[in-house]
Amino acid sequence: MDMDMVYVVGHKNPDTDSVVSAVGYAALKPEEYVAFRAGEPNDETLEVFQLAGTDVPPLLSSLRLTALDMSKQLTSLDEKATFLEASKLLEKQKVIPVLKSDKLLGIVTEKDLFRVIQKELYEEEVTVRLEPEVLIKTIPGRFLTPPRVIEGVPLVLASSTETAGNRVRSNNVVIMGDRWDLLPVLLKRRVRAVIFTMGLSPSENDLEQLTNAGIVVFSSSLHTYNTIRLMFMAFTVKEAMNVNPVTVSPQDGLDFLRRLSNLHRHRYFPVVEEDGSFRGLLELADLASPPRKKVLLVDHNEPGQAVDGLQEAQVMGIIDHHRLGAFTTDEPVKIIIEPVGSTSTLVAREYVRQDTHMTRQVATLLLGGLVSDTLNLQSVTTTPLDVDIAQFLEERSFLPRDELASRLFHARVQAVLRDPSALTKDFKLFTFGKVRVGIAQIEIPGGSSLAPIMRDAIEKVMTEKLEKERLDLALFMLTDITQKGTLLFAFGQRHIAQMVWAKPFKDGTEYLPSVVSRKKQIVPLLEQILGGNG
Numbered sequence: 275m276d277m278d279m280v281y282v283v284g285h286k287n288p289d290t291d292s293v294v295s296a297v298g299y300a301a302l303k304p305e306e307y308v309a310f311r312a313g314e315p316n317d318e319t320l321e322v323f324q325l326a327g328t329d330v331p332p333l334l335s336s337l338r339l340t341a342l343d344m345s346k347q348l349t350s351l352d353e354k355a356t357f358l359e360a361s362k363l364l365e366k367q368k369v370i371p372v373l374k375s376d377k378l379l380g381i382v383t384e385k386d387l388f389r390v391i392q393k394e395l396y397e398e399e400v401t402v403r404l405e406p407e408v409l410i411k412t413i414p415g416r417f418l419t420p421p422r423v424i425e426g427v428p429l430v431l432a433s434s435t436e437t438a439g440n441r442v443r444s445n446n447v448v449i450m451g452d453r454w455d456l457l458p459v460l461l462k463r464r465v466r467a468v469i470f471t472m473g474l475s476p477s478e479n480d481l482e483q484l485t486n487a488g489i490v491v492f493s494s495s496l497h498t499y500n501t502i503r504l505m506f507m508a509f510t511v512k513e514a515m516n517v518n519p520v521t522v523s524p525q526d527g528l529d530f531l532r533r534l535s536n537l538h539r540h541r542y543f544p545v546v547e548e549d550g551s552f553r554g555l556l557e558l559a560d561l562a563s564p565p566r567k568k569v570l571l572v573d574h575n576e577p578g579q580a581v582d583g584l585q586e587a588q589v590m591g592i593i594d595h596h597r598l599g600a601f602t603t604d605e606p607v608k609i610i611i612e613p614v615g616s617t618s619t620l621v622a623r624e625y626v627r628q629d630t631h632m633t634r635q636v637a638t639l640l641l642g643g644l645v646s647d648t649l650n651l652q653s654v655t656t657t658p659l660d661v662d663i664a665q666f667l668e669e670r671s672f673l674p675r676d677e678l679a680s681r682l683f684h685a686r687v688q689a690v691l692r693d694p695s696a697l698t699k700d701f702k703l704f705t706f707g708k709v710r711v712g713i714a715q716i717e718i719p720g721g722s723s724l725a726p727i728m729r730d731a732i733e734k735v736m737t738e739k740l741e742k743e744r745l746d747l748a749l750f751m752l753t754d755i756t757q758k759g760t761l762l763f764a765f766g767q768r769h770i771a772q773m774v775w776a777k778p779f780k781d782g783t784e785y786l787p788s789v790v791s792r793k794k795q796i797v798p799l800l801e802q803i804l805g806g807n808g
């Protein structure tokens with residue numbers, strides 16, 4: 275894992291501002307920062323990314339360190355690799371994963387190689403099996419007969435003709451120099467193979483006889499001692515590998531890994547997917563002082579709103595426009611928190627401060643975040659800086675801000691229409707005199723123009739409330755932040771509404787200019803005409 279990488283991420287249940295400000299901020303330092311989102315993007319956010327012509331960043335579900343994060347990438351070998359290849363590789367790494375395609379078959383350490391070699395040292399009847407391609411790449415030399423597997427008990431013929439004659443068996447792989455006098459014995463016993471050393475080869479006539487007897491003949495260009503030494507090196511890792519190492523999953527966390535390492539006193543744990551794919555090697559030593567993931571928080575600063583595992587990570591900075599909650603860090607970090615309309619505003623200002631070029635894509639995204647959080651500069655949180663930055667972004671995105679806003683809020687409405695229960699999220703119940711009234715409200719810039727497409731959904735949820743709460747009157751306020759007015763829907767005993775507002779409520783609705791507050795403008799009037807709330 276690249277531990278220098280900094281995760282740039284917003285809050286959970288991400289809104290548009292928190293996703294785009296992560297992308298915008300990460301683009302300031304692309305070689306170090308990588309943007310993520312902390313949850314599923316909503317329809318409005320997806321719309322902004324579509325307008326910008328780019329994809330939403332990947333999901334970050336946790337900042338906890340995993341086995342995969344701590345694992346090392348190593349060179350692997352296949353099971354036919356020789357001890358010679360393995361020992362060369364073991365000069366560079368302590369362990370070799372043995373793979374078939376990408377599946378782990380086992381692991382090999384120096385110890386494993388020695389165990390095999392050692393085991394053979396005092397055995398009389400050691401069987402070797404040398405695949406032709408393995409032999410050829412390990413011992414310099416050539417086959418004098420068609421290449422075949424050489425399998426049998428090695429026997430060096432250095433003794434007298436008589437002794438040798440008594441010792442040779444049919445399962446032998448004979449290693450010898452120019453002892454042509456022994457050839458009749460080898461032919462008679464039909465040994466498996468003959469390996470001539472020092473580059474020797476028999477006469478054509480002898481070779482023909484050996485070939486006809488089905489004996490494999492190999493000529494090694496080395497002398498006998500080195501030929502035999504290298505025969506050990508021609509063993510394959512398949513014979514030495516530990517086929518049953520304790521493995522861990524890529525997602526296993528630090529706590530689990532520490533418990534596991536106490537249980538099994540191994541030094542190495544291969545990291546393996548459920549399907550057996552090898553992902554890396556975890557070393558016990560790495561668990562002692564694990565690295566920490568670096569994170570930059572945007573659009574939030576409360577740990578409760580952050581991605582899980584924040585406490586295991588190192589916070590490198592915060593860029594936000596919310597109140598500062600309880601927060602401590604180990605080292606001094608860069609914190610930008612200002613009371614402005616959006617985090618996108620602050621991110622965009624960093625481009626100005628750092629004199630960094632902003633792409634059209636980033637400008638579109640940040641304008642989307644700014645417009646979303648400030649309700650297109652209409653919210654009470656909007657500051658002069660937001661207005662300035664909005665203009666800056668509008669110029670660079672080549673996108674009229676109002677057009678962007680209407681696309682965004684349309685997407686927001688579409689989402690509400692798909693799940694109309696969102697319409698009554700802030701439903702409140704009142705009793706004025708003997709009249710039970712329920713009032714719900716949503717605030718949308720340009721909301722009054724959206725009435726036609728929202729009417730059915732509003733009617734459905736408010737009629738349900740009417741029955742469920744046994745209301746006399748159900749009111750729905752579709753408040754238009756841009757026009758600063760409210761389209762008021764009345765369901766149930768509509769004549770009460772007609773009386774209170776002295777208006778006809780044709781089609782059950784009435785537009786009330788300059789009415790935006792339920793608490794200050796709707797409830798007091800109902801109370802005044804119908805009687806006290808209680």
Ligand SMILES: [Mn+2]
Nearest residue numbers: 291573617647
């Ligand atoms: Mn925000």
